Amino acid sequence: MFLKPDYNLKNIYEIDFEQLKNQGVKCLMFDLDSTVMRSKSATFMPETISWFNSFLKDFEVAIISNNPNKEYIEKVSKIAPCRVIGNANKPNPKIAENYLEEINIKPEQAAMIGDRPLTDILVGKRLGCKTILVGSINPNENWPTRLVRALERSTIKK
Secondary structure (H helix, E strand, O other): OOOOOOEEEOOHHOOOOHHHHHHHOOOOEEEOOOOOOOOOOOOOOOOOOOOOOOHHHHOEEEEEOOOOOOHHHHHHHOOOOOOOEEEOOOOHHHHHHHHHHHHHHHHEEEEEEEOOOOOOHHHHHOOEEEEEEEOOOOOOOHHHHHHHHHHHHEEOOO
């Protein structure tokens, strides 16, 4: 199976929020680990918080993570500038779909942003929203993670 994200960017900081607004996007759903924070760190880098603050007023925003660790998700929720939903079971779209219904946003008015084609991008495609694949926020990931990421990215249609 081949996936083609609507946008394939180096990192989250390259997202053009004005362009998304012009395309009718009203909601941004971000993956957590390796997308907006270093994997399992439970801390945001200061530049990431500033970055979030630059667009929070213009969009509904949530972090939707597959991480099932309730304590970890609660810890992140306390410091996150937006709602955090864990145990999402992506690429199953149900949790993200429930979130969109709750905030009364249609999938075509939303964007899913993440670092994993087979979870984040696939759930976005299944929902019918815009998809933005980004590189890891941590450029120094270990070699097994880099290998898995390279294999996953081979599913992307150029």
